[in-house]
Amino acid sequence: MPEPTPEHHLPGAGRTPEDGAIADTGMGGAMDLATAEGETLERTPGTGGAQGDAEGAAGERARSLWSDAWRDLRRNPVFIISGLVILFLVFISLWPGSITWLSPLKCDLAKAQEGSQPGHPFGFDGQGCDVYTRVVYGARTSVTVGVLATLGVALLGSVLGGLAGFFGGAGDSVLSRITDIFFAIPVVLGGLVLLSVVTSNTVWPVIGFMVLLGWPQISRIARGSVITAKQNDYVQAARALGASNSRLLLRHITPNAVAPVIVVATIALGTYIALEATLSYLGVGLKPPTVSWGIDISAASPYIRNAPHALLWPSGALALTVLAFIMLGDAVRDALDPKLR
Numbered sequence: 001m002p003e004p005t006p007e008h009h010l011p012g013a014g015r016t017p018e019d020g021a022i023a024d025t026g027m028g029g030a031m032d033l034a035t036a037e038g039e040t041l042e043r044t045p046g047t048g049g050a051q052g053d054a055e056g057a058a059g060e061r062a063r064s065l066w067s068d069a070w071r072d073l074r075r076n077p078v079f080i081i082s083g084l085v086i087l088f089l090v091f092i093s094l095w096p097g098s099i100t101w102l103s104p105l106k107c108d109l110a111k112a113q114e115g116s117q118p119g120h121p122f123g124f125d126g127q128g129c130d131v132y133t134r135v136v137y138g139a140r141t142s143v144t145v146g147v148l149a150t151l152g153v154a155l156l157g158s159v160l161g162g163l164a165g166f167f168g169g170a171g172d173s174v175l176s177r178i179t180d181i182f183f184a185i186p187v188v189l190g191g192l193v194l195l196s197v198v199t200s201n202t203v204w205p206v207i208g209f210m211v212l213l214g215w216p217q218i219s220r221i222a223r224g225s226v227i228t229a230k231q232n233d234y235v236q237a238a239r240a241l242g243a244s245n246s247r248l249l250l251r252h253i254t255p256n257a258v259a260p261v262i263v264v265a266t267i268a269l270g271t272y273i274a275l276e277a278t279l280s281y282l283g284v285g286l287k288p289p290t291v292s293w294g295i296d297i298s299a300a301s302p303y304i305r306n307a308p309h310a311l312l313w314p315s316g317a318l319a320l321t322v323l324a325f326i327m328l329g330d331a332v333r334d335a336l337d338p339k340l341r
Helices: 033-042 049-062 065-074 077-094 131-167 169-183 187-195 204-230 233-240 245-257 259-281 293-303 309-336
Strands: 022-024 030-032
Touching: 065 077, 065 309, 077 131, 077 309, 131 169, 131 204, 131 245, 131 259, 131 293, 131 309, 169 204, 187 204, 187 259, 204 245, 204 259, 233 245, 245 259, 259 293, 259 309, 293 309
Parallel strands: none
Antiparallel strands: 022 030
């Protein structure tokens, strides 16, 4: 008969209650209950174990494309810089009198082509007008034309392209052939032909021309995005449950197909600002007394040797504005493109 094992030879012998209890595993070993209990207590609900992993995964799934895009944009220095520039342009477009006290139409021929002076940091143009004031007021015209043209193009192109992509059939084929015709029209040449017969001094003929020739691009983007979205399983499931076409378009397809349209429209906004300046430079866009960077660039071109400042300042403002919107569009594209994640 085997002798009893001495107490000091028992597993866990000599341990105090503070050291924890020892339990026999039934297989000749022992388990430290205190350690196991401590590890269990450290796994608080939601931070460990299967339940915590499930809750964490649910939290990750709850984040939408738009929340992820906004998080990425806030960390993108390109978006921050371009956004600040655009906010400044919007501010001076709404309240130009806050940073200049002169009128853009008040000119003094005695100061024509003079350089920088106290109170006139950009000098004077060929008509004796303050270049700084005209650059500030020119931002209002350019931003207004760009924003309104972009909204019109995005709205018209999205509606036509989205409906054609969703319903398909003969309407889709007809719209595709119409867009092909518009793509064949050179934009600048079309502006020279169409706007040369317009006598209005307002911005509306220029905006209407941009919408007329700009909607096919957005239409193609919207059509392809809707065709891709309507093939997803959640759309097919909603259709099988009896959802109407309007509900499918507004509730399920549009939120998931609008991202490419936003990206293209943001980049196109800078293009429309440059197009307005080009048409105004050629004399068929905006006309005096409207203040426009394109008009000022055209007027300063003959005096580029004697007064280069009158050409460089409006040209620089135009280039900076177009660059800001293009950079903003690139940042938005990178944030909304799931392939880049």
